[in-house]
Amino acid sequence: MATVTVPEEKKIDESPAAPAEPKPTTITLRISRVNPSENAEAKFEEFKVPVQKWTTVLETILHVKEKLDHSVAVRYSCRQASCGSCGMKINGKPRLACYTKISELESNVVTVEPMNNFQIIRDLAVNFEQLFSTHKKMKPFIINEESEVQPGTKEFIQTPQDLEKFLQFSYCIKCGLCNSACPTMATDKSFVGPQGLAQAYRYTADNRDKGKEDRLKIVDQSHGIWRCHFAGSCSNVCPKGVDPAMAIQLLRGYLLGFRK
Ligand code: SF4
Ligand code: FES
16 A cells, blocks of 8 residues: 655744844045134045944044044034034035934935034034024013912913914924025024024914014014015925924014004
8 A cells, every 4th residue: 555655844934034234334424624713714524434224414423523533523412303403514405413314315425514604613513602692582482471370370271273373483493404594694694584583483473472562673673574585495494394484474474464
């Protein structure tokens, strides 16, 4: 009698294969070097930097500082698009270095420069004094004599619609990218700028606030709101979804009497 041999069942390894490690590649990082206290002429220095898929521009600059040239000046803090410190021009466009991945730039050459329309302190670090003093001038707080919470008083109630009027403008992290992209700021150093105007609108549109008259007087001046030509570049570069160009139009509405 013939015997039938059943072939042994082939064992299939069902354990998931480990994902292949992405190979590091190398980019050329061109950093603008300038020290205005010694020599106003900026020059580019090039560095070869290894990158992975997830490497950010800030990480490549920090690699240079750690391993190749510690004297590069750059400002940063949170590394998560929250503090607004690391704004710079990256391949010609104002961006946050910690929020820009090398992979999204689609280039093996990455050029970093200080933001336009700011005074350069050294290399990539710029002076924020004007931005902060303009921000303060806009009275960036709720003005309301009854705002002190006393025992027995309740919080101000706002509807979702009330909140919607100013919410996106409250996401500003004061990174200055909008001011650096603004063509009016490039020609008028005293222009209040999109950042300040967006903040003036943010508080003016808040129905808990009673400081509208004060703020409108501040922006309705010769280097104020009417200098904006609505180029819209401020809104294109904002990393937090703020739309300063729209805020400026809405703020003009109060001055022209369309809004109350
Ligand atoms: S509006 Fe946007 S781009 Fe301008 S400072 Fe605020 S977060 Fe930065
Ligand atoms: S380091 Fe804070 S926003 Fe980039």
